[in-house]
Amino acid sequence: MKSVKNLCKLLAFFFIPSCFAAPWNGGIEVGTSVAHSYGSRNLFSNPAAMAFETELNGGGLLSSFTYASTFDNKSEFSLSHTYSYFGASYERLYQGGESYSRYQLGLSYSLYSNLFIGTKFSTTSSELSSLSGNRSWDSGIQYRPFYFWSLGLTASQLNQPSINALKTPTVYTLATVIRPREWLTLTTDIETASNQLFTSPTYQGTLCVEPILGLTFSSGYQSDHRFQVGVQLDLARASIFSVLHASPKESVRASSPKYIIGFQTSIKPLQTVVNQPSELVITLDESLNEEGKDSTFLSKEKPSLLDILESVHRATENSWVERISIKLESFPLGLGAAEELAEALLKARDKGKKIEVFLTSAKTKDYLIASAASTIYLEPSGEITLLGPRMAHYFAKGTLDKIGVQGEFLAKGDYKSAPETFTQRESSLKSKEATLHELKEMEKALHHIFERTRKISTEQMTAWLNHAVFSSEDALKQKLIDKVGSYSEVNNMASSTGTFYPSTHYAQKTLALRHRISVITANGNILQKKTRLLSMTGQSQITPDALAPLFQRAINDPRTQAIVFRVSSSGGEVLASEQIATLVSKARAKKPVIVSMGDMAASGGYLISAPANSIFADRLTFTGSIGVFLGKFNLAGLYEKLDLRKEVVGLGPYSALDSEAKAWTKVERGLMARRLNRYYDGFVDFVGKQRNISKELAEKAAQGRVWMGEESVGLKLVDKTGGILDAIAAAKLQTGLKTEFDIYPIRESVGIFEAISEETMPGVSLDLNMLGLFFDKSIQKQMAQIAWISQNSFLYFAPDL
Numbered sequence: 001m002k003s004v005k006n007l008c009k010l011l012a013f014f015f016i017p018s019c020f021a022a023p024w025n026g027g028i029e030v031g032t033s034v035a036h037s038y039g040s041r042n043l044f045s046n047p048a049a050m051a052f053e054t055e056l057n058g059g060g061l062l063s064s065f066t067y068a069s070t071f072d073n074k075s076e077f078s079l080s081h082t083y084s085y086f087g088a089s090y091e092r093l094y095q096g097g098e099s100y101s102r103y104q105l106g107l108s109y110s111l112y113s114n115l116f117i118g119t120k121f122s123t124t125s126s127e128l129s130s131l132s133g134n135r136s137w138d139s140g141i142q143y144r145p146f147y148f149w150s151l152g153l154t155a156s157q158l159n160q161p162s163i164n165a166l167k168t169p170t171v172y173t174l175a176t177v178i179r180p181r182e183w184l185t186l187t188t189d190i191e192t193a194s195n196q197l198f199t200s201p202t203y204q205g206t207l208c209v210e211p212i213l214g215l216t217f218s219s220g221y222q223s224d225h226r227f228q229v230g231v232q233l234d235l236a237r238a239s240i241f242s243v244l245h246a247s248p249k250e251s252v253r254a255s256s257p258k259y260i261i262g263f264q265t266s267i268k269p270l271q272t273v274v275n276q277p278s279e280l281v282i283t284l285d286e287s288l289n290e291e292g293k294d295s296t297f298l299s300k301e302k303p304s305l306l307d308i309l310e311s312v313h314r315a316t317e318n319s320w321v322e323r324i325s326i327k328l329e330s331f332p333l334g335l336g337a338a339e340e341l342a343e344a345l346l347k348a349r350d351k352g353k354k355i356e357v358f359l360t361s362a363k364t365k366d367y368l369i370a371s372a373a374s375t376i377y378l379e380p381s382g383e384i385t386l387l388g389p390r391m392a393h394y395f396a397k398g399t400l401d402k403i404g405v406q407g408e409f410l411a412k413g414d415y416k417s418a419p420e421t422f423t424q425r426e427s428s429l430k431s432k433e434a435t436l437h438e439l440k441e442m443e444k445a446l447h448h449i450f451e452r453t454r455k456i457s458t459e460q461m462t463a464w465l466n467h468a469v470f471s472s473e474d475a476l477k478q479k480l481i482d483k484v485g486s487y488s489e490v491n492n493m494a495s496s497t498g499t500f501y502p503s504t505h506y507a508q509k510t511l512a513l514r515h516r517i518s519v520i521t522a523n524g525n526i527l528q529k530k531t532r533l534l535s536m537t538g539q540s541q542i543t544p545d546a547l548a549p550l551f552q553r554a555i556n557d558p559r560t561q562a563i564v565f566r567v568s569s570s571g572g573e574v575l576a577s578e579q580i581a582t583l584v585s586k587a588r589a590k591k592p593v594i595v596s597m598g599d600m601a602a603s604g605g606y607l608i609s610a611p612a613n614s615i616f617a618d619r620l621t622f623t624g625s626i627g628v629f630l631g632k633f634n635l636a637g638l639y640e641k642l643d644l645r646k647e648v649v650g651l652g653p654y655s656a657l658d659s660e661a662k663a664w665t666k667v668e669r670g671l672m673a674r675r676l677n678r679y680y681d682g683f684v685d686f687v688g689k690q691r692n693i694s695k696e697l698a699e700k701a702a703q704g705r706v707w708m709g710e711e712s713v714g715l716k717l718v719d720k721t722g723g724i725l726d727a728i729a730a731a732k733l734q735t736g737l738k739t740e741f742d743i744y745p746i747r748e749s750v751g752i753f754e755a756i757s758e759e760t761m762p763g764v765s766l767d768l769n770m771l772g773l774f775f776d777k778s779i780q781k782q783m784a785q786i787a788w789i790s791q792n793s794f795l796y797f798a799p800d801l
Contacts, residue, residue, distance in 0.1 A: 028068035033187035035152030035175035047118025051108035066262030100126035214272025220740030332598030340723035345372035371453035404637025412680035413627025413704025526572025562731035568598030569605035577604035596727035619711035627704025
């Protein structure tokens with residue numbers, strides 16, 4: 001069915017324009033090949049290349065201008081604009097000593113990832129009637145199966161327009177481009193007319209050499225004895241080019257361009273020796289998150305953590321880049337994400353890059369990132385605070401007692417401590433045991449990183465913790481930092497020939513579209529449906545409805561070879577978690593799925609990760625928590641204080657089971673306990689099956705216990721320690737990709753009204769800090785979850801931390 005639809009599109013695309021019916025071939029864009037790509041000049045050579053250019057470098061406005069001088073001293077020019085799959089152009093040309101104008105409109109379409117079609121309609125105007133009103137319809141196709149070879153075909157004057165009462169034939173051009181090396185390109189075009197099909201074809205061949213990045217020399221020959229030499233120089237977002245023709249034979253001399261010169265723009269910056277960057281500049285602040293945000297007409301692109309890590313990796317591999325500068329104002333993500341960034345910076349430092357981190361103030365998480373630098377700067381008035389690993393739990397039982405609310409919760413798993421928030425005034429012994437164990441594992445992981453990054457011994461780290469708070473002078477004396485200063489001061493003194501940023505993506509020049517590794521991010525609470533209550537406190541939410549189209553896009557995309565599923569979630573609803581796990585299983589049946597765990601992938605966050613082919617976690621990732629709890633809030637005491645009565649009338653014996661107006665009876669509690677055990681056993685069995693481990697080992701890793709990344713490898717909950725870049729490298733290895741590939745984040749689409757509300761009405765999102773009610777975001781989160789649980793499903797894979 002899909003093939004039939006594409007065939008219908010192809011037929012309509014090629015034959016509908018013939019009802020209107022570009023004049024005869026010609027123009028000043030000579031030396032180009034119908035199998036190649038030339039920015040907005042694609043409209044002149046082969047309109048199908050507009051679709052390829054859009055898929056290669058993204059949609060946007062491209063422009064070009066070309067000036068030519070003919071051998072009979074006439075001046076000609078062409079101007080073109082293309083936007084994604086559409087294009088328009090204007091040419092001022094001469095024929096037989098008379099001038100005429102040509103107007104062209106074109107459109108293109110991508111049939112498959114390697115097959116592109118295009119068509120254009122042209123008309124002319126001139127004071128000379130024979131050169132005016134000549135309409136023509138041209139179509140083209142490009143097939144690009146390999147990085148080193150492409151094929152093109154155009155049919156010009158398909159409507160065979162009449163000029164001076166003479167019917168012009170359709171002209172077919174078949175071309176191929178071969179690129180045996182990145183710096184060497186060969187093109188060959190063969191042209192034949194429909195009335196002399198293959199009896200007297202003409203041809204041209206061109207050789208292009210790029211000895212220096214962004215500087216290309218070309219030479220070519222056309223069958224009518226025309227030789228040409230050319231040069232093109234790429235600048236930041238534009239190229240200038242020139243072609244010089246040797247004197248052709250007399251019969252074609254007058255109408256031939258003697259030389260042409262022009263420029264064309266680029267959507268993305270071009271990699272060129274003229275503008276090769278020497279420094280990567282990264283600003284880390286509260287806007288950073290796991291998902292990132294695509295640019296809209298109202299807002300700029302907001303880089304994700306992956307964008308930051310990828311930019312560091314690109315800088316590491318780029319021999320031109322000498323320095324990476326990081327302005328670390330704040331780091332809103334957790335220790336796991338901080339570890340990933342520190343590891344990426346350390347790899348860059350080990351490859352000889354100069355890493356500079358500029359701190360305003362810093363705590364352990366910020367200093368973890370800074371420790372990977374060659375040079376750490378701290379502003380004169382800044383402080384470094386090192387308090388060591390710690391966790392804080394809030395207990396709401398006393399607060400709930402005061403207002404007459406009782407938490408009715410059951411938990412399965414000795415260490416499933418989340419309900420204690422609502423049922424106890426302090427942590428249980430098991431909970432304290434688990435917390436102390438996690439803190440020790442965190443401390444061990446931090447010491448391991450600090451020892452590698454700054455050669456900090458355990459004794460030195462202990463001494464720093466005993467000092468706790470360091471002024472800039474103290475930090476310099478204790479060798480926590482290398483210099484006192486700010487980014488602006490140092491940057492004014494430093495010389496840099498070019499700068500790029502995490503949002504900088506360079507234009508590609510490949511002959512075919514690259515393969516992809518798609519990245520899907522699940523960050524936040526796992527819910528069946530998004531709730532405004534959690535949105536109002538700034539908490540991310542994960543729903544099956546939001547993730548399903550993202551996985552489907554990755555599965556259907558022929559360029560996507562593997563999926564990296566980034567999970568940063570502490571849990572959520574059982575049903576939603578199971579539905580997302582099913583999405584992962586279905587995706588795995590089609591393409592490899594590699595999970596990269598962020599700061600936390602626990603409870604429901606672990607369940608949605610388990611079906612993947614392999615799982616990566618940072619040393620400082622919290623994972624596991626294989627357990628469940630269920631419950632409700634009993635508001636009977638509150639109703640009594642308010643003199644409010646609620647009467648439940650039902651026919652079933654348990655019609656008031658989920659009522660907030662009464663406590664569970666002993667029988668009801670037993671009923672819920674059986675339900676809880678069933679879900680817990682199912683969770684453990686699911687983990688054992690998906691991870692291919694025995695039930696005994698799965699049970700050992702369960703009981704609601706939270707594990708750190710390195711421990712989870714030993715328990716076979718995780719395959720390897722590493723970040724998202726390691727997961728992407730594993731995906732490349734698993735799929736056998738041997739060429740360069742694109743990392744392709746697939747994000748949830750943002751509607752126009754949602755974009756407007758986010759950018760122009762930020763006050764719609766409630767910030768409790770602004771109301772002066774709470775000053776700790778974790779309290780905001782806890783209160784929102786209390787309210788949410790009281791309104792929703794009472795079976796919950798909940799966060800324990």
